[in-house]
Amino acid sequence: MENSLPKPVSELGATRSTSRGSLKFIIGGLLILAAVIYLIVASLIAPGGTQYFLTVEELNNRAAEMVGREVRISGVVLGDTIEYNAQTLDIAFTVAHIPGDNQEIEQLGGLAVVLKKAAHDGSLPRLNVKYNGPKPDLLKDEAQAIMTGKMGADGTFYAEELLLKCPTKYEEAIPEQSAAK
């Protein structure tokens, strides 16, 4: 291959009509484009392709409509409510409402503050959650839970996926224990 002779560019395909030549490339490109669009659309429509991202309040308000639908919920874990059966790996806990809008959270003083307040505010909407699996390391009081799953007809949310963000990970403005020097 290294010793094959170079040919001048003009020799290649110079005899062909350019419009016919480029037409097949345009068709080929369009086919690939169509395939990509088809894949995106088909994957979005397929079950489990998309999930509504709701707050606890929104889910409670639309509970009937959401039964059996795949949804994603964000809330704050109430530490006292966590029940865990190490034999069956059944986990039950309650989450309380936190705002879904990041700007709203920023205005309220940041996520760590919002989580802390929401975990101790009895007036906020709450939701019972059930999940089966190893208890995640971060499942504890004031953690933010992001859950994917389905609303049951019994008003309990059956989570299939449980992701947790822990308030200790957020950079605090001021350390709690510090001595003036």
Added chain:
Amino acid sequence: MIANFGFGTLIISFVVSLYGIGAAVYGARRNALAWAESARAAMLLTWPLLTLTAASLIYLLVTGHYEVQFVYNVTSNAMPLYLRVTALWGGQAGSLVFWSWLMAAFASAVTLRSWERDREFQPWVIVVSLVTLAFFLGLIIFLENPFVRFWQTANGMQVVSMFQPSGGALLLPPDGRGLNPLLRHPGMIIHPPMLYLGFVSFVIPYAFAIAALVTGRSDDRWIRITRRWTLVAWLFLSLGLVLGSRWAYDVLGWGGYWGWDPVEIAAFMPWLSGTAFLHSVMIQEKRGLFKRWNLILIIITYSLVIFGTFLTRSGVLSSVHAFAQSSIGPLFFGFISVTFLISMALLLHRWNDLRSQGHMTSLLSREALFLVNNLLFMGILVVCMWGVLFPLVSELFTGQKVTVGPPFYERAAGPLFGALVFLMGIAPLSAWGHSTVKTLGRAVWKPSLAALAILIVAIVSGVQNGAALAAIFVIALTACITVYEYGRGVAARMRRSGENPLAALWRLAGRNRRRYGGYIIHLGVTLMAVGIIGIEMFQTETQGALKPGESLQLGRYAVTFRSLAQFDTPDGRSVARAVVGVSRDGQPLGELYPRRDFYYDTQQPMTIPGVRSSIEDDLYVLLVDWQPISSEGATFKVYHNPLVNWLWVGGLVFILGTFVAAWPSREEPVPVRVPAQLVTEP
């Protein structure tokens, strides 16, 4: 004060960068060599200055100056030295300092090259590098300053500030909060720098592309200069992605390696466009086609690099499960929009100068297949982009936030990846200029038979899943073709020169590093694909609570709980460590030690799996829970991950191939365009 010193060097390097931009633009416009030379000196000065900044911050980290907020947040007394040093990229502010330091290093290295043949590029390369650098330095100084400290004011208020408030005294916490234990892993120590190196080095080809556009030089000089930079960028980005996956597999304890998280996707997207770029520049070099397309690709890659830095800036974890929001978000998007629009405007300005020299004629020619490769990579990029943006789009139009999960990405991108693997096998066989089904078929039929044999073996051994079989065939075909290509090259050399096979292989790869390095990379990809198919399609799992002596069965494996011990370690952990016996078909295979570490400083537990690895499969055992008295029992989760090690081995082969391709060769590639019929020898 070290903190003030570090901040001072940061300010000076910011000012120097701004000066450098001005001097370079003026020098280029007025053709004033002295100004251009001064800009170059400014560029070279930023690196030592930022080295001082980074060194100050590392000094504060290592010596435990917890009055500095950043130090307080990412280190603690219990952390060993190496973790305190690497905590530099454990938080957002430090990450940005590290990024800028790397950027300055790379840009300085580039200005040291010999510029004789392309003197006119230099000021503009400096402008682009310094604009990028100045943006990051500005962010650090005004919004994410790692040197801010805790102060107690006269009236007892606690504040965070860079400078001493009137009547204020420094607050000195006795200990810091410590780095997140999930980040205390070798993979996590190397992974962010690799990713950042990849990001940063992609700025260089972009800078040359912009320089070419500004100066109106429409040949492929910018591509030839930056070929190796692109490969190095790509190497680091690939390494970063592989190491990140490995870290997830080892540390996150969910038996997976990739979760289609926005942060992962953010690092993956520049890789996708960069890979497309890497392939399509070859067509410009060989055939003079796709000039505009290559510029578009590098501009997109640069935007995605900045976007990726924004999403991954704070280390993976604080943003791993949602979009990170902070005050620097809008600025990042502003910067990306402005640079993108200016770049595109420049491209449109030169649009007519960038006409292709020649055109494609055959659908099966090498250049046409490269174009398909590009479209597929961009297709996957669109899928990723759409997945990341979908929540925003849906909220905009329906008022309802709708997200997409891993199933979306797998379904939409899976077939595109499959097509890419197939193309990877076929394309190297096709010739530049013109190919037909006949010439391709002649080259393909022998490896096809071998692939068919592998497919039959798979069917006989009980694989029934149609998608898996299709994937196995495509992977086998591509692997066979690649090996066959190598074999033919070696055989031809042996016939010609009488070398032994190994020497022939070595010389062959040495003579055309880019080509044969590329083949090694392709082979690595097929190995990785095997691993991905194994774990994605054939992973099984079980879980259960065991009393000592009891077993869990998973396929042919049995996991027997033997004992459990709890103890404290000197570095501030409480460890619960289980001993389990593993056997296959009744044959004992040894013991595993899944454990759970509890970190006192961050009050956070961390699950570390016990893994038995072989080329065939991984048995991945997690200690999920245990009773305080160890004799009572413990709960385990067990995963069987077939073929997953092919993924890591493939990753190594891939990286090796990139080294081969990027290694400087003694004979530089001929700078003449060769539209040769690369019809392979019989």
